[in-house]
Amino acid sequence: MTEPHQCSVDLRLKILGKVPFFGDLSPADLDKINTLFRERGFEQDEVICFAGDPAEQLFVVADGRVKLVRHTLAGKDVVLDILKAGEFFGSLTALGDDVYSETAQAQTSTCILTIGKDSFCQILDLYPPVTLKVINIMAARLRTAQEYVRQLSASPVEARIAHTLLVLCKKFGQATDVGLLIQVPLSRDDLAAMTGTTTETASRVMSQFQKDGLIETGRQWVAILDRAGLEAISEES
């Protein structure tokens, strides 16, 4: 059931074209770049790379969902982001004795394209506009992380969960007859790890949201009914 994904060559090209920093390249260039990537499939819950391992690869999600996690000594994990097709993770440091700073785990069955950091540097050399885009994306991610910090510092749990739901909705939302369904298997545990709280508290808040008619939710799924309502809560404090 959860067989590792495989992608056709066509799909690979399409995915690489969707990667933000390759978007503007010609098909010929994309084709050349494509040859530098290898492909690997991962089953659900399988770990793609471990925090602390030497960082030698850059990964691009071709299909599926990937969860970026930081571990703590006490075993309380923190989920930093959930990625979809076209997004990348792993080593972005051209050189240095670096290790992966977070663990990447397949949240669904997944297909990943990988490239060695040397090859990636070659690409940057060959296509300067790509480099600029990479900087822009890094800047955007930095801003997101800082916004995350602000929320953790200053907002109560309710607001953080509401905000997280909205972010997920924007990224993974799909209109259905039960509202905007978030296309990610999302447990209370995951949600807690994304908002810096506990499973129980996440559950309580979600129950309340459901009672208030803001969302519809069940085992590993969430649908948003009232975006404006969630926005109001997310701005509390």
Add this chain to the structure above:
Amino acid sequence: MTEPHQCSVDLRLKILGKVPFFGDLSPADLDKINTLFRERGFEQDEVICFAGDPAEQLFVVADGRVKLVRHTLAGKDVVLDILKAGEFFGSLTALGDDVYSETAQAQTSTCILTIGKDSFCQILDLYPPVTLKVINIMAARLRTAQEYVRQLSASPVEARIAHTLLVLCKKFGQATDVGLLIQVPLSRDDLAAMTGTTTETASRVMSQFQKDGLIETGRQWVAILDRAGLEAISEES
């Protein structure tokens, strides 16, 4: 007393050479780049750029300390970082409808070098290695921000304050006869805003640390006496 700083041309070149992404350039190149920068002085507490303003400049700290702050609706500020000479902030997005995501405030009297984002893009065009370095620095900052997130999510106040003191010590510490003195005017308010807590709690924790012989502290200053002790606390949880 708190006159805006001015820098000599020599100092400017020295500072620009210290900026991580210009470090490897030849003196001639540095000189050329220098002409693209303007200089501005700021007094203590003066705001250099406001969060929300159109982001058109990149700033480099030439002298002094600069505090990066995010504001919340409730007026509870969050301090994201404190910068010293050679560090940069402001617009790093080459293009787009962007605004500054945080307010930058002079924590001491300060000299700042500024460059328009177009000029900065020119530099990136001319010196590809600079671009790579920028990516590396962005990656490092992203990692730092994510570590910050992890701490806020998973560690108690004591650990976060201990950790912050260690980070500041590493960056601003100077050996004196009262221990490693942190060369930044640091109020309990600032510390609270850096660790996502309140002034009162920060004060209590600092008092306890002092009682335990870990630090020596007073009005707007801190010295570290026992690094290992703080490290032990920062790893709690």
Add this chain to the structure above:
DNA sequence: CGACGAATTGAACCTATTCAAAGGGTGTGG
């Protein structure tokens, strides 16, 4: 249908916040 993992709910507990008031160092003006 049965069993396991996920989600819910309750109650006690605890950390950190809030509100309030008092103490101290610094720098300024008389």
Add this chain to the structure above:
DNA sequence: CCACACCCTTTGAATAGGTTCAATTCGTCG
């Protein structure tokens, strides 16, 4: 040079928001 005022800091007591631990219910997959 001293005194006052201001701001930073400290401390206390009450409160609240969230955690923890434990038990139960629910949903989904095999």
